[in-house]
Amino acid sequence: MQDTTDVTHKDSERRISHGPGLSPGAQPIKRFGELTPKGLAALLTCLLALASVALAQGPQKAATVQSDAQKTFEKMKTLAGSWQGTIMGISINFTIRAASSGTAILHEGNTSGGGPPNHEITMFYLDGDRLLATHYCDAGNRSRLEGKMSPDGKTIELSFLDVAGSTRGGYLKGMAFTMIDANHHTVEATFVMPDGKPIQLRGEFQRDK
DSSP states (O other): OHHHHHHHHHHHHHHHHHOTTOOTTOOOOOOGGGOOHHHHHHHHHHHHHHHHHHHHHHHHHHOOOOOHHHHHHHHHHTTOEEEEEEETTEEEEEEEEEETTTTEEEEEEEETTSOSSEEEEEEEEEETTEEEEEEEOTTSOEEEEEEEEOTTSSEEEEEEEEEESOOTTOEEEEEEEEEEETTEEEEEEEEEOTTSOEEEEEEEEEEOO
16 A cells, blocks of 8 residues: 555656656756747847848838839939020020929920920820820921930930821921930930921030029
């Protein structure tokens, strides 16, 4: 009887020492506060590594890649302001500004004497992944152009798409803006005369304000 009691008592002590659900020889789970400095350092290293991976992945998902048309449109916006220059000996003032909450760019040409161009405007806007421009010519028609950036990133070239309205007074068939620096740019244009002959126009412009 005594032997049975001793065996039972020893088994009970073993169960208490190992804790509930632990078999002899199993290692008890350590709480966070019971970790050794070496174990704590290893845990913090793992957590920091996971955080770095999460931060690296976050911006990649949120980043949006601009299309070539958007980049060209933003480049055109840098010309916002008033510009003074001459084309074929005629003094012209160009005013360029963002319009319609920044979704369009208004380009307006005027001469001091009131002759052509007189409030002649060109509207630049994005249409999907294309940069388009509609030129409202004082000859009474509307040329539609598509703009692209040159490989060196300095020139916005606008190629002819179509024209609406009468072309008896001539029409615009191409245009290019070349940025020299923040305060200087050139404008080149191809204008088709009433007889169908194209002529090349060029002007240098300096920022007025």
